[in-house]
Amino acid sequence: MRASRMELGLSEISVFLRLSAILFLVLTACLVGLDAQSKRIFYTERRATFKDLDALIVLVYVVSAAACYNLLHLCKRSISTWFEGYSKWDLCLSWVCLLVDQVAAYITFGANSAALQSSLFAVTGEEDFQWMKLCNRYTRFCIQIGAGLLSGFVASLLMAILSSFSAFYLFRHYSAKRFLFLK
């Protein structure tokens, strides 16, 4: 199967998107994981880190795992370009990649949403429950977490687009007339 020039362009775009996703995932892990601020409150030194909120710990683990997966995917891609054709083995691998792409995109988005919700409590508090806000004390810490979350959402968006690319690459090999028959 010879790829057209436009096809190659799309392939390059997908590599560029995956590299960007890795960059944003690593940026999120660094911004959230390395964030810390010390403050003296009532004569005691208190230090805020991402470990204070479970949702932020989960986020750091999830984005790190997602970055590793995307890196592995790029390696697999560069190996598979050495071979020609589209064998049954390629087909199985494409199904696995599509599945993992989808799961990774959803879990990254979910972890980001949960971390955003946790952080919103820290920003606004919840008067009804007597949960006091904390970001008026640790302002720099909270701004850095906010930047991390923004970067995490960009990474989720890129991963969602990439999982659609994977679906397109796989499903167009199937017949439009007979169910689950290859062309």
Place this chain on the structure above:
Amino acid sequence: MRASRMELGLSEISVFLRLSAILFLVLTACLVGLDAQSKRIFYTERRATFKDLDALIVLVYVVSAAACYNLLHLCKRSISTWFEGYSKWDLCLSWVCLLVDQVAAYITFGANSAALQSSLFAVTGEEDFQWMKLCNRYTRFCIQIGAGLLSGFVASLLMAILSSFSAFYLFRHYSAKRFLFLK
């Protein structure tokens, strides 16, 4: 284009999945939205409702909107089966449906994750921040919210599967050799 028997089977499965998704979405909205519990604490009557937590309000709106969208999709589907063939208009509509399916699945999953995070704070509290737990007082209320969230996650999973179905139905109409060319 004549559909095979297996194709019709797949079409019925997809209608069944969409009906199930609507059922679980409505169940989530009812379980969360109609949940309330009154308790006398220190001589004052206090009433817990889903309106106490912003994430639960957002969840109720999101699942209601998602249920309406899925219902509209079913109506559109039953109208389009009156016509034969696969015109350019069908193609545009399939792209729009795929996009909205994906966005709806991600937003429902994100809203569920955020609501789960909020609810976890109510269950466990956060000692470091002096956020006290609330579910030891409003136990029945919290169990009902938990059931609502479980139902919401089942609905998200069904919507994710449905968006993959939409992608399969659309992308298999494209050529495997020439980029974005219909067969």
